[in-house]
Amino acid sequence: MAATAKPIQxxxxxxxxxxxxxxxxxxxxxxxxxxxxxMESMQTAGWKFWAVTTFVALFVLVAxxxxxxxxxxxxxxxxxxxxxxxWGVFLSNTVFWIGxxxxxxxxxxxxxxxxxxxxxxxxxxxxFMAVFGIIQTGLSVFFHLGRVWRSYWLIPFPNxxxxxxxxxxxxxxxxxxxxxxxxxxxxxxxxxxxxxLAMLRDHSTGWRKNLYRILALGFRGTExxxxxLRAAIKIFxxxxxxxxVSVTTVVSWDFAMATRPGWSSTVFGPFFVVGAFHSxxxxxxxxxxxxxxxxxxxxxxxxxETFDSLGKLMLIISMAWAYLxxxxxxxPWYGGTxxxxxxxxxHETGPFxxxxxxxxxxxxxxxxxxxxxxxxxxxxxxxxxxxxxxxxGMWFERFLIVPGSLTISANPFTWRIYQISWVEVSLxxxxxxxxxxxxxxxxxxxxxxxxxxxxxxxxxxxIRKVGKAGLxxxxxxx
Amino acid sequence: MTTKTKIPEVAVSQSTTDQGxxxxxxxxxxxxxxxxxxxxxxxxxxxxxxxxxDIAYGRGMHWIRIxxxxxxxxxxxxxSYQPMLCQQCGHAPxxxxxxxxxxxxxxxxxxxxxxxxxxxxxxYCANNCPYQVRTFNWRDYARPEPLSNQLNPDxxxxxxxxxxxxxxxxxxxxxxxxxxxxxxxxxxxxxxxxACAQACPADAITFGRIDDPNSKVSQKARxxxxxxxxxxxxxxxxxxxxxxxxLHGSNG
Numbered sequence: 001m002a003a004t005a006k007p008i009q010x011x012x013x014x015x016x017x018x019x020x021x022x023x024x025x026x027x028x029x030x031x032x033x034x035x036x037x038x039m040e041s042m043q044t045a046g047w048k049f050w051a052v053t054t055f056v057a058l059f060v061l062v063a064x065x066x067x068x069x070x071x072x073x074x075x076x077x078x079x080x081x082x083x084x085x086x087w088g089v090f091l092s093n094t095v096f097w098i099g100x101x102x103x104x105x106x107x108x109x110x111x112x113x114x115x116x117x118x119x120x121x122x123x124x125x126x127x128f129m130a131v132f133g134i135i136q137t138g139l140s141v142f143f144h145l146g147r148v149w150r151s152y153w154l155i156p157f158p159n160x161x162x163x164x165x166x167x168x169x170x171x172x173x174x175x176x177x178x179x180x181x182x183x184x185x186x187x188x189x190x191x192x193x194x195x196x197l198a199m200l201r202d203h204s205t206g207w208r209k210n211l212y213r214i215l216a217l218g219f220r221g222t223e224x225x226x227x228x229l230r231a232a233i234k235i236f237x238x239x240x241x242x243x244x245v246s247v248t249t250v251v252s253w254d255f256a257m258a259t260r261p262g263w264s265s266t267v268f269g270p271f272f273v274v275g276a277f278h279s280x281x282x283x284x285x286x287x288x289x290x291x292x293x294x295x296x297x298x299x300x301x302x303x304x305e306t307f308d309s310l311g312k313l314m315l316i317i318s319m320a321w322a323y324l325x326x327x328x329x330x331x332p333w334y335g336g337t338x339x340x341x342x343x344x345x346x347h348e349t350g351p352f353x354x355x356x357x358x359x360x361x362x363x364x365x366x367x368x369x370x371x372x373x374x375x376x377x378x379x380x381x382x383x384x385x386x387x388x389x390x391x392x393g394m395w396f397e398r399f400l401i402v403p404g405s406l407t408i409s410a411n412p413f414t415w416r417i418y419q420i421s422w423v424e425v426s427l428x429x430x431x432x433x434x435x436x437x438x439x440x441x442x443x444x445x446x447x448x449x450x451x452x453x454x455x456x457x458x459x460x461x462x463i464r465k466v467g468k469a470g471l472x473x474x475x476x477x478x
Numbered sequence: 479m480t481t482k483t484k485i486p487e488v489a490v491s492q493s494t495t496d497q498g499x500x501x502x503x504x505x506x507x508x509x510x511x512x513x514x515x516x517x518x519x520x521x522x523x524x525x526x527x528x529x530x531x532d533i534a535y536g537r538g539m540h541w542i543r544i545x546x547x548x549x550x551x552x553x554x555x556x557x558s559y560q561p562m563l564c565q566q567c568g569h570a571p572x573x574x575x576x577x578x579x580x581x582x583x584x585x586x587x588x589x590x591x592x593x594x595x596x597x598x599x600x601x602y603c604a605n606n607c608p609y610q611v612r613t614f615n616w617r618d619y620a621r622p623e624p625l626s627n628q629l630n631p632d633x634x635x636x637x638x639x640x641x642x643x644x645x646x647x648x649x650x651x652x653x654x655x656x657x658x659x660x661x662x663x664x665x666x667x668x669x670x671x672x673a674c675a676q677a678c679p680a681d682a683i684t685f686g687r688i689d690d691p692n693s694k695v696s697q698k699a700r701x702x703x704x705x706x707x708x709x710x711x712x713x714x715x716x717x718x719x720x721x722x723x724x725l726h727g728s729n730g
Binding site for chain 2 (some may be wrong): 074075076077081082083084086087144145146147150151153154161163165166168170171172175193204250254257259260274406409410411413416
């Protein structure tokens with residue numbers, strides 16, 4: 001009997017080590033196998049995939065581009081916007097997609113900078129989210145403009161009108177913020193992609209080889225090229241964090257600088273940053289779960305352990321979001337004008353109450369109730385549903401901020417409730433479908449997993465024995 | 479032999495010293511809410527007729543509207559009217575938010591103007607206007623046959639997707655200024671009348687120079703009943719309302 005009994009400490013150490021063994025980094029496979037797994041995931045697709053892609057593409061064509069042309073030809077009258085709700089769901093979609101997009105590159109950069117042991121396989125999906133999300137942001141802004149064919153007037157360029165954009169206007173800042181982010185997130189996607197494209201070029205044939213030859217920019221993998229690439233990725237990773245924070249804050253100023261009750265708030269900067277983070281990490285988790293379930297070989301790369309780590313992150317962000325939302329609520333309640341308080345009453349018991357309470361449930365109650373549980377955090381399906389609910393909850397939050405706050409203004413004669421029109425619904429769903437379509441198409445041409453990063457992580461991480469406990473250790477490469 | 483023709487130098491100068499501030503006084507005590515100003519303004523400024531559906535939705539494009547407020551419960555109910563139009567703010571919230579300089583402050587007339595050709599339709603100005611007096615061209619509205627003949631040639635028509643608003647009938651201000659300049663005299667008090675003031679049967683609207691302390695509009699503005707709409711926002715409106723209601727007689 002004495003021989004089978006183990007000290008308690010040793011059992012825990014063993015469990016912890018077993019957990020570590022489940023991590024992708026401590027379950028290494030040869031590089032050639034990882035390469036072929038990634039390539040197989042890109043090149044095998046059944047008729048179901050193409051059926052879904054065709055359907056989504058047709059939906060985008062009709063519900064996004066078709067309806068947009070209809071909107072341009074008929075004017076903004078086909079939307080539900082009206083005095084005093086001049087900014088409708090297009091602008092709340094813009095903020096929503098900015099949040100999703102900004103988090104994409106931010107979370108990839110943040111996880112690279114703090115050297116987590118779970119980011120190696122998920123950064124690519126996050127970077128795609130940044131680029132595909134910012135495209136939807138730009139589209140939503142264009143939907144909103146009354147004369148979209150004149151939208152280039154927002155660009156500062158020497159022109160025959162002799163006019164620069166007015167740099168007093170938060171919209172000018174916003175335009176520059178979105179453009180900056182579009183460029184930076186595009187570069188941040190491309191940089192770590194180059195070695196993978198070179199790998200694909202070396203391992204594929206036919207038209208794919210030609211495509212990757214162009215995209216890989218002649219990367220051969222010499223010591224010098226790696227040195228420069230690593231330096232560039234490092235610079236971008238560190239730069240990305242302040243860029244995301246500042247750009248999201250600038251977006252929040254569109255609202256915070258205005259005179260409307262419910263908007264002119266000094267907490268909007270951090271509030272929007274954390275809100276963006278909340279929606280973005282939730283969207284990332286949902287995307288990863290979908291990719292793990294639908295794509296081949298992804299069960300090796302995207303593991304329950306990944307969801308476990310992201311789930312903890314979600315829980316913390318959810319708490320931070322709740323704190324800032326509470327702050328954004330209590331300050332107008334305590335010190336706001338009568339209009340601010342009326343707006344809060346609209347949220348509590350008025351026409352927005354169902355959306356308000358659903359939002360609180362999705363964004364705070366559900367994550368808090370479920371995400372403390374390790375089993376839940378480790379099951380991809382449940383995490384997919386939680387992620388999706390948070391994304392929907394954050395969409396509600398943006399909706400309540402933009403057309404919701406506009407319901408009332410300083411002039412009570414004009415108050416009215418916003419009625420969303422079918423055009424706005426169609427274009428909203430259209431951006432979601434376009435986002436999905438870009439992912440579907442990208443999954444055929446570009447790797448969703450970065451083999452070189454995975455390999456690097458696996459080579460640099462080992463489990464070192466300290467006494468009886470196994471501890472993860474990372475070398476300097478990572 | 480070629481002779482070089484010297485290009486004459488043209489100096490564009492804009493004097494702001496002799497130009498005055500235009501202002502308005504609206505007496506709520508004698509306003510009957512008849513909406514003659516609304517009709518006159520629409521005629522003068524080529525304001526679109528939006529049709530039954532859109533006006534029911536709330537998309538009327540009138541640059542001036544009569545805001546009617548009810549007080550008390552039926553049957554002891556009193557109404558009060560407040561004509562609401564662009565206040566030509568001295569410190570306008572709509573101006574700095576426009577990214578393309580479509581909402582600007584004119585130096586010569588010291589008015590708050592909208593440059594239709596520059597507008598791209600972000601609608602930020604209208605959101606930021608506390609008076610909600612900017613109107614947006616939600617669609618291209620048709621002008622059926624007889625209406626197409628009544629367009630005022632002095633005022634441009636606006637395309638769908640641009641913002642517009644009251645200009646204090648700037649075309650009339652310019653005409654009066656030109657006439658006075660050609661006759662080499664100052665503008666007389668009461669010579670310039672915007673369409674709304676001209677049409678008002680009760681003479682509730684007074685228009686004139688508020689930088690001249692002896693003008694009718696300045697004298698009325700100094701009346702004890704004067705207040706400015708949403709004065710606490712610090713927008714420095716150019717319109718003074720004269721309080722009506724029970725203390726000063728009834729307008730219901």
